[in-house]
Each structure stands twice: as structure tokens, then as C-alpha cells.
Amino acid sequence: MKKSRVTLTDIAKALNISASTVSRALKDHPAINKETKRAVVKLAKKLKYQPNLLALGLLQKKTYTVGVIVPEITGHFFSTVITGIRDVLSPAGYNIAICLSNESFQEEIAITEKMAKTQIDGVLVSPASSTKTYKHFKALQKNGIPLVVFDRDCPGLDADKVLVDDYDGAFQAVEYLINSGCKNIAHLSGPMNLSITEHRLQGYLDALGKHKFPVKQENVIHVSGFTHEDGIKPAQKLLKLKNRPDAIFAMNDCIAISAMHVAKKMGLQIPGDVSIIGFDDEPHSSYFTPALSTIWQPVYSVGMLSARILLSKLQEGEEEPELRREVFKPELIIRASSKAV
């Protein structure tokens, strides 16, 4: 027997008044008798009345729910972004529906469709690494659902964007390695087709170029995913090269840790034989031995700003054609896994 929940009408019947009066009493409507209001509020509390948000959403065409699509939440990055998003959206009265694409294009499409059906008010998204076209995002926009892209760019998609200057972070890291005397710098790059992969790779290449360092094909290896396991073989390949690199810039901390692990197993000194720098500044990165040098990003701010931008679109209602593109600067954090300059 499905217990149906208490409704406005239930209260109205019990008090022998109309549902609209009950509605007004519960919403601080100006035109309402104090007595009736008191009675209604009292009974509502007693019956533990909960307004049905589905009905409200249907009526107002507004659900006060924002969808957040991220590829994963195992790492520090996205879970922190989500915290930033929540800290902005929650006080503003918005719900957050977190959805994981699992780095899968297909799942991402399924999620966006579901969101459109559930009448979500707006969407914050960081696309999966396997995402190739943006039709599903454009479909959302055509439905009048504002979209903000964060961290991972969607080149060619007209949307508000909050990004981090990955190019700059990579450039800083590699230039530091050069300044610290490294001569043969390798790069453990990310999965192809991902904006952050490309930008970090380009930063690496340009830093080498600026200092007239030759770029060697063999020194750049793409990993297939973001787990430790994904980094092991590529790191081995790199460190077994005839002309072994004396520095590795890894696309993230997780992969950097794999590289450290491999290097240590091979009996190499860090940073004596190989300097290593990661990206992301995961919370545990400073606890490894040696402590990992890395690139710090204003992750929490990325979440907050993305949410604020979405919020403004949501509240102004009128779509303003001016799209925002905000880019945060990352910072190099030098610890013990790289030589001093």
C-alpha cells in the first residue's frame, strides 16, 4: 500500500477551507487571516506537510535544480570543484544533480537527454575525454537550458567557459626543469582529444622551443587514462629509453606518482637522476617520498565562478548573447621531486 504523502488538499479538507487558502497561509501571502494562518501552519507542521516540488516545477517550469556533469569524482579535482559549485548554488536555493559520465561519450549523451527530460534549469559540464561532438550540449542550449563549460574546453562550442591556463602551467613546469639544469625532458601526456592534454602538451613543446631544446618524438607518451595503472607502462617505456630522460613532466599527479614508483624500482634517484613534476596538487602529493613538485590550480574557485555565471544566466532569465570566458592562472609548487634552481 503506497502511502501517499500529505497534500495541500488534505490540510484544506481537515480545516474545512479551500486549498488556495492553505497555499496562501503557507507562503506568507499578505491577504490572509492571522487565525487561519496559524491554524494552517500548525496543522501543516503536525502532519509534516512537504510541498510537492514536482507539481511546483510543472507549474512554474522551473525546478531549481542544476545538473553537474563530470567525468569522474575519484580524484581531488572534480570533487573540489563540486564543493565550490555547491557552496554557491545551495545558498541560492538550487539543488545540484551530480552525474558521472565515466569519461564515456555515450553516457554523457544519455545524461544530457535525461536532464532535458527532468526539466533541469541549467547545466555545468566538464566533458568526457571521449567526447567528440557537442550536439548534445547544443541541444540543451536550444531547449533554453543555459550551459557553462568548466576545466575541459569544448572548442567551437558557444557557451560560457571557466578554464584554467593549462598551457601556462605546463610551460612554467618545463621551464623550471630547464632552469634547474635538466637537459632531456620527457612528457607523460594525457589521452588524446582532450583540451587539457593538448594545452599541457603545447606548453611543454613551447617551453622546449623557447630554450632551443630539441623535441624528441620518443620523449612524449600518451597515457590512456588517469589511474596509477595507466601510468606504469608509459613510465617504464620512458625510463628504459636508450637516452634516458633526466626529467619527466607528467600530465597529472597520479601519473607522476606512477613515474616516481617506476623510477625508484629501477634504482634511480629522484631528483638526482630524474626530476619529476606533476599537475593538480592532490592532497596526498606532498606526503610522498620525495614530496611531489606539481602545478596548483584554483580548483575551488573554478567551481564557484562556474556556478556564479550559471546563476546569473538563471536569474536574469533573458539570454544575453555575451558569452564569458574566464581563465585562471595555475601556480608552480616546488617540492622535493625536482632539483632546486
Added chain:
Amino acid sequence: MKKSRVTLTDIAKALNISASTVSRALKDHPAINKETKRAVVKLAKKLKYQPNLLALGLLQKKTYTVGVIVPEITGHFFSTVITGIRDVLSPAGYNIAICLSNESFQEEIAITEKMAKTQIDGVLVSPASSTKTYKHFKALQKNGIPLVVFDRDCPGLDADKVLVDDYDGAFQAVEYLINSGCKNIAHLSGPMNLSITEHRLQGYLDALGKHKFPVKQENVIHVSGFTHEDGIKPAQKLLKLKNRPDAIFAMNDCIAISAMHVAKKMGLQIPGDVSIIGFDDEPHSSYFTPALSTIWQPVYSVGMLSARILLSKLQEGEEEPELRREVFKPELIIRASSKAV
């Protein structure tokens, strides 16, 4: 100008037929003309019609959405549980609404209320460490919303539960330390009032008791939270004791890493001077130096089973009074941070 999305009626008008016919055409109803069906489907596709799930939910009193309440997602544990939950619920046609209580009792209450309002079908929850009463959960149940508690128990709450035998895990760890020759074993315990904290502590105490080891007050310190920072001071306090422990069993890997960090800074050998064992088997735990011994839990299975139990309640409809209580056994994983037996 808010673009309202395409509805059944829009399609009906365009085709000069009734909304119900359109509805039938789109749902493979038996009684429907092939021609009209073809026309409807074609137009629906062209117009990118998306059924409004709010309306459906309102009508059927079923939203096909399940709420998942977890204290945090930064660690490996809850993100993996969520994966398990999703892998069961998604194929069954259910949506998942992930909500973070942030270890806050207040937020947890707010979340449960919101879930009741949004007419969620069922709830999976692992309570916050600050949660003290279960009224909010009972309110959900009274509303006819099935509830499954996982990992962290709610003593006294009548609900389906999927737990891990934390007592047993702790017992195994401590007994191993004893067998490996440690004489003065300390425990970095979790926040008070948390079932897993109590069970792990009890396992520690009973293992000592079984082997006639004295229990020293000074050897048990509670940490206030689950981050690395929360573990530093307690670990320092422990390792600066006049009678320094020769082993530490930490309530989780994160805290164990803090302890390792402190020990190394003090120039202690691990496991020569201090053995260390954690709990959770985080993915990076084996990459530390020395690799961390720990307790592995069937995390993914916890998620899957919880979801399956909820699913059965959801589908059978009729509430069956028989509550399930499933307890998984954890496994001790010995790496390099503890001596061999």
C-alpha cells in the same frame, strides 16, 4: 523569452490529432494506426520531443530517482560505492541523485527533507559523523520511502543495512601486529559517535585483550576528521610518548599516511621502529614508501548490494517487514609498512 519545450500537445496540434493518440504512438501501444504512428514518431524526432518527467512523476507518484547521501566523495571509498550503486540502478532505469552531507548533521537533515519534497523513490545513506538522531530518516520511512543504510550503521534504526565488519578488520590488523612481535600498539581512532570508529576501536581493544596485552589510555587518540592534516598532531602526540609505540593501527589510510609522514620526519624507521597499518586500501596506498599495509573492503560490492536491496523494495512495492542486514568481511593486506610474521 523562456523557450518552452516541445510537448505532446504541440505535436498533436501540428498533426491535427489528439494528445492521447500522440502519447500512444510514442509508447508502442497496440491499438494504433501504423500510418499515424509513423507520422508522430517522425515529427517527434524532428522536433526533438522530450517527455516531461515531472508531469509523469506527478501522475504516477514515481520519479525513478533514487537519492544517495554520503558524507563526502573526496576519498576512494564513497566514490567507489557510488559506482557500484550506479552500475545496478542505471540499467534498472533509475536515476541517481548524489548528495553530500559534508559530515554535517544539519545538511543531512536538509537533504532528506529536500528529497521528500522532490518525491524521490528511495534513499541510500551513509550517515554523517555528526549525526546523532535518526528522526529525519524515520520521517522518510513514514513517508513510505524505502531506506537502505550502508557502511556506517545507525544503531537502533530499523532499516535495511549493508555493512562491513570493521570490528573484524581491526582485529585482524592488530592481531597481525602482535604476531609480528610488536609490544606496544597504539591506535589512531576516528571521530567519536561514528559506528565504524567504535567497531574498529573495539576490534583493537579485543585483539589486545585476547593476547593479554594491557590497554593504555595514552595509546588511543581520536582524530577529528579524515584529512591528512587531521592526523598530523595526533600522530605526533603518539610518537612523542615517553613509552613510544612500536606500532600504529590507524582508522584509515589517510591518517596512516600522516603517521608515516610524522614518523619519517622524526627519523624513525618503518617498520623497524614503528609498524603502521591503515584501513580502506586507497588506490595510492601501495605507492607510498614504504607501501602501506592496510585493510581492504569489498567497496564496490557494498554499493551493488545496497542498490539491489533498495531495488527489490522499490519493485515489490509492498513493504516487507523482514529487514536485511548484510555484513561483508574485510581482508588484511600486508605490504612493507609492517614487519613480516
Added chain:
DNA sequence: TTGTACGCGTTATCAT
């Protein structure tokens, strides 16, 4: 101050 009527989008039921 309060009640009535209507509509949000959908489906089930009954009628045609």
C-alpha cells in the same frame, strides 16, 4: 479575507 476555476504535461479510462 476567502473560494473558484484554470493550467502545467502526461496517461488511463471511457466513449466513439
Added chain:
DNA sequence: ATGATAACGCGTACAA
């Protein structure tokens, strides 16, 4: 095979 109607729970314009 198709259409009309009612219903889900709520808020609001309008009437009383």
C-alpha cells in the same frame, strides 16, 4: 483506431 475527460498537486488571476 482515435478523441475527450479526468487526475496528479500546486499557485494564481479573478470573482465573491
